[in-house]
Every structure is written in C-alpha cells, then in structure tokens.
Amino acid sequence: MAPWPFLLAVAALLAFSAPQVFAHLDHLPHxxxxxxxxxxxxxxxxxxxxxxxxxxxxxxxxxxxxxxxxxxxxxxxxxxxxxxxxxxxxxxxxxxxxxxxxxxxxxxxxxxxxxxxxxxxxxxxxxxxxxxxxxxxxxxxxxxxxxxxxxxxxSVSFGDIFTYTVLGAIFVPLGGLGSVLWLSYRKKRNIGQLRDTSEIIKYAVMLSAVGGGIVHFAVFSEHASLRLEYPIFLITAGGMQVSYGMLYIMLTLKSETGLEKSQYYRKTVALNLFGMAGTAILVGLYTYSVILPPPLSPTNQPEAVSIAGILAKSVEVFLVGGIIYLMRYEKKKLQAQVTQ
Incomplete structure (x- = not known):
C-alpha cells in the first residue's frame, strides 16, 4: 500500500511539471x-x-x-x-x-x-x-x-439532466455499497455474531470514507481554475479515501471467511493508521485554508467556506473518531481472546 506522502509527492511532481497558467474563474468549466x-x-x-x-x-x-x-x-x-x-x-x-x-x-x-x-x-x-x-x-x-x-x-433542460446524472453517479454506488454492508450486518445479526454496536460503527466508517472521497471528486473542478496543484491534490485525496474504505470492506468480508483474528487485527491496525493519518491531515489543511491563505494560493486569500466543504470535513471528523474507536475496540477484543 503506497503511503500518503509518496502519493502526494507524485501529485506535486505532476503539478509542477505542467504549465503554470491559471484563470481567475470561480471553477473549471464543465x-x-x-x-x-x-x-x-x-x-x-x-x-x-x-x-x-x-x-x-x-x-x-x-x-x-x-x-x-x-x-x-x-x-x-x-x-x-x-x-x-x-x-x-x-x-x-x-x-x-x-x-x-x-x-x-x-x-x-x-x-x-x-x-x-x-x-x-x-x-x-x-x-x-x-x-x-x-x-x-x-x-x-x-x-x-x-x-x-x-x-x-x-438548452432548456441539459443542466438538470447533468446534475441528476452526477448525483446518481454518487448516490447509486453508495446505495449499492450500503446494501451489501447491510446484508452482511443482517447475516451476522441472524447468526448471533453481533454482541455490541461496533459493527454498525465499522460499516459507518467504511461508507464515510468512500463518501468523503466522492465529495472530493465532486468539488475538484471548483479549485482547478486557481492552481493545477489543487485538483491534483483533491483527486489524490479522494482516491486514497475511497481506497481506504474499499480495502476495509474487503478485509472485513475476508475475516468472515476464516481470517485468523491476530492477522486481522494487525492488518486493520496498519490500514486504520493509514486512514486516520491521511484524514487528519485533510481536516487540518481545510481548517488552515479557511483561516489563512492556503499554500500556493494565487489570490492570497483564505478559502471560502462552502456547504460541500463543511459536509466533507464533518464526514472526515466522524471518520477520525470512528477509526480511533475501532482501533481501541479491536485491541480489547484481541486481548480478551488471548486471555481466554
């Protein structure tokens, strides 16, 4: 799994190797x-x-x-x-x-x-x-x-068609993913494997990671006209969030097929540290950018607070809290299993 610093360094290299010409538009036109x-x-x-x-x-x-x-x-x-x-x-x-x-x-x-x-x-x-x-x-x-x-x-209606298509591209996959996780949760509940609410939090973390990544994909064009580095960073961050969520889903589903508990714990620790560190960096950068001018800003002004930004950061704050909870829960669960 490639670490966040390596991927962000690649994004920066691609950005600085491109022509630095940027328009003073509110967003990159679709x-x-x-x-x-x-x-x-x-x-x-x-x-x-x-x-x-x-x-x-x-x-x-x-x-x-x-x-x-x-x-x-x-x-x-x-x-x-x-x-x-x-x-x-x-x-x-x-x-x-x-x-x-x-x-x-x-x-x-x-x-x-x-x-x-x-x-x-x-x-x-x-x-x-x-x-x-x-x-x-x-x-x-x-x-x-x-x-x-x-x-x-x-056109009279193309804007509405485009908007609903984009919303469908966002919510249909999330709905499908949520359905799969719900079926997995119901299966565990029916066979008596659920003793607390940790599974609900785990699935919420998975969906939050994927949802936060999709929000970054949706808003990258609003920054593309300012600096080329901004959309590259947002797309990279979105990709990492989606990757984290999908890897967690695959690891969870694999654990249901007999993955040994200690192996599952070691892998989730590495994955959760990756997700928590990357998400905390994103929350910190957003907080900085709405208070002070962000790095490389061509306008030397803080970013405007937007609904999409608040939504994405709210999801990410929940994500950090959820990851911390799950790491502590998995550790206690493993220790209890060892002492038995």
Whole structure:
C-alpha cells in the first residue's frame, strides 16, 4: 500500500511539471467553456450560469493571461456571437480593458448551438467599433488581431439532466455499497455474531470514507481554475479515501471467511493508521485554508467556506473518531481472546 506522502509527492511532481497558467474563474468549466492559446496569451472563458437557457441573462466571463500565468493589462478585445446558421446575432465592439479579467452579458434568444468568436488585438484596431461579419469565422483578414472560437450550447433542460446524472453517479454506488454492508450486518445479526454496536460503527466508517472521497471528486473542478496543484491534490485525496474504505470492506468480508483474528487485527491496525493519518491531515489543511491563505494560493486569500466543504470535513471528523474507536475496540477484543 503506497503511503500518503509518496502519493502526494507524485501529485506535486505532476503539478509542477505542467504549465503554470491559471484563470481567475470561480471553477473549471464543465460545459460551455474554453481555454485557448494564441501567440501571446492564454484565453479562458466560462458562462454563468454554466448551463444557460434561452431567455436567461447570461454572463460571459473572460480571463486573459500570458504564458507565465501573469495578468495582462491594457488588452483590446472584441466578441461576437453567431447562430448555428452562420448569422451574427450579437457583437461587442472593440474595447480596451485595464485588466484581462472582465465580463460581458447577453441573453440568448432561443435554445440551440452558438459560436462565440473572441478577438484579441495584436496591433492597431478601430476602438469602439465592430468589424463586419465574416463568412469564415476565424478569418483575420483586414484585422490586426488573433481569434479563437468557443462552441456554446443553450438548452432548456441539459443542466438538470447533468446534475441528476452526477448525483446518481454518487448516490447509486453508495446505495449499492450500503446494501451489501447491510446484508452482511443482517447475516451476522441472524447468526448471533453481533454482541455490541461496533459493527454498525465499522460499516459507518467504511461508507464515510468512500463518501468523503466522492465529495472530493465532486468539488475538484471548483479549485482547478486557481492552481493545477489543487485538483491534483483533491483527486489524490479522494482516491486514497475511497481506497481506504474499499480495502476495509474487503478485509472485513475476508475475516468472515476464516481470517485468523491476530492477522486481522494487525492488518486493520496498519490500514486504520493509514486512514486516520491521511484524514487528519485533510481536516487540518481545510481548517488552515479557511483561516489563512492556503499554500500556493494565487489570490492570497483564505478559502471560502462552502456547504460541500463543511459536509466533507464533518464526514472526515466522524471518520477520525470512528477509526480511533475501532482501533481501541479491536485491541480489547484481541486481548480478551488471548486471555481466554
């Protein structure tokens, strides 16, 4: 079993070997977003709401940085929106921005596919003017500029479909796992192997570990636009939590098939120390990050307290307490067996 420090070191190595370019977006867009490079800049774009619908005022958010991750200043841009038929339905004139983070607003008239053409000047342009529509969307003929295109989909119900699909991907496996553990618990209860509530706590610890890991998988994109190291860390932490829960489940099920008690205890001690140390580190890092700016923070500000964060840390605090209880319980149980 690989220890936490080794896996986190691997994650850090992968992060620092990647280009350090990060957008000032609230989260990494799942949908209707882009990251495109031009000669001098990286252009990030997102919609708010991400799953925009027709007739809904929508913020088109841009963040432009250079290839070293620095903010750009005094950048002149133009944006155009074309329908799927090639008709230009909206144009924002050439505008000079003091900083490369800015927002435009538009209400898409109907559901369907749109093309967002974003132009960045690399020479003199006619400020406060709008270029004529082009037959070729990315053509820069007659313009001292570079252009990128983002495909947008405006839908009435796709956001709900996506949300329910993600929730299903989270709760259906947890429900299936919970059913398996419940059947195992009921079997032990029926044959008289349960003398106290330790089995309930054990199963709750297993589910909490897996659930905490899934929460980390769900929230990684909210941090991906700040630093690449953050989502790598969250995915790694989630993977370790899920691995801990699944290993504990397999070890528990194996013990029911005749694993010798002393062997079971030694293996659970190692596994529980692994889970307790890793979980305590996560709780400590979260507490630190909401009080002080977290390490490598590009904004030098503490993290905002979120419902997902509170949920994940509540589960992890219970997890640490449950692991400590189980370690003490298993030790007493082994000692009682030895003295018999």
């Amino acid at each position: 949908y209707n977003g882009m990251q495109r490079g031009v000669e001098d800049y990286i252009i990030h774009q997102a919609l708010e709401p991400e799953y925009a619908g027709p007739g809904q005022l929508t913020a088109i958010i841009f963040s432009i940085q250079d290839y070293d991750g620095n903010d750009v200043r005094d950048v002149e841009t133009m944006a155009e929106i074309y329908s799927s038929t090639g008709e230009r339905v909206k144009a924002f004139p050439w505008t000079k921005h003091d900083v490369g983070d800015f927002t435009l607003y538009y209400t898409f008239p109907q559901a369907g596919n749109y093309h967002l053409i974003f132009s960045v000047a690399n020479g003199p342009v006619n400020s406060n003017s709008i270029d004529s529509p082009r037959g070729t969307l990315l053509s820069t003929l007659g313009c001292n500029c570079e252009r990128v295109v983002s495909n947008l989909n405006i």
